[in-house]
Amino acid sequence: MTAVGWGKIILLGEHAVVYGYPALAAALDRGVTMDAVPTTKGGMRLNIPAWNATIKANDDSELARCLCAIADALSIGRPELSLVGDAQIPHGAGLGSSAALAVAIARAMLAWAKRPADPATLAHAASASETLVHGKPSGVDVALAITGGLGVFRRASGLSPLKRSDGTVPSLRVLVGPSGQPRSTGTMVQKVAEATGERPADTRLSELGKLCDTGTNALLGNDLAALGATMNRAHEVLSDLGVSTPILDDLCKQARDLGAHGAKLTGAGGGGAVIAIAPRDSRIEQEILAAWKAMSVTGFVATLGAR
Ligand code: PMV
Secondary structure (H helix, E strand, O other), rough: OOOOEEEEEEEEEEEEEEEOOEEEEEEEEEEEEEEEEEOOOOOOEEEEEOOOEEEEEOOHHHHHHHHHHHHHHHOOOOOOEEEEEEOOOOOOOOOHHHHHHHHHHHHHHHHHOOOOOOHHHHHHHHHHHHHHHHOOOOHHHHHHHHHHHHHEEEEOOOOOOOOOOOOOOEEEEEEEEEEOOOOOHHHHHHHHHHHHOOOOOOOHHHHHHHHHHHHHHHOOOOOOOHHHHHHHHHHHHHOOOOOOOHHHHHHHHHHHHHOEEEEEOOOOOOOOEEEEEEEOOOOHHHHOOOOOOOOHHHHHHHEEEOO
């Protein structure tokens, strides 16, 4: 059976989430899929044609170290196993690709070993890989890659799925624009650590936390204009922390100029992707996608939450 790890976007709260504040985040309807194919020779290896990635477990590369970290966390040794994957999200674009990959690998390994893939085991294995890539991951990417859905993540308590008091789950159409600018989550997390002195009381981090609370209430109340306003302000605060770039600023400005309620970078920044929410009018969505295309960015619309 093909294993999956979902990609994700962070609507509000990235970086602050590392310091204990909430993040409003959702799994994408796409991610990384993986099959484990037993072989007789060649050792443990990983092949993802969509990312042009072919590695052996004993290669000297970050991806090989991640593969081994997952295998070690699951105590499966180095079996004769070919892991063959497909990816529907770009790599290194702030869409949770490394966590989606780690979860898909862990699920495929557990299926091969005929062991249950319970969330705690998956989180333990994927976090071993994420620690190598990120240094200090909050865990939001891994939680969403495992369960999917839409919720508020806190470092201390994990992911709480978002529900209204009447039990309904909010849904949201989001435009996603992967800038194509490469970046490193670890470097950006370090940049914020230097900008804030790693003090959770830093006013920019606490404002990002408050914006997350305000935006979450706006989403629960179906107030897209209010949600968009919190996203616009969060982008400014993230810029002030040094994690935006001129390309990300331009992509957000284009979206706002064309009528988006809000736009911001998503994930670690320094490159990667932007997100925008538009009024419920497909013409504006199409105009934003066309404007991004003219800037050589192929965006897409993702439906988050209830389907
Ligand atoms: O850019 P991504 O998908 O790696 O997201 C990182 C999110 C951060 O809040 C910046 C870091 C974290 O571990 O939560």
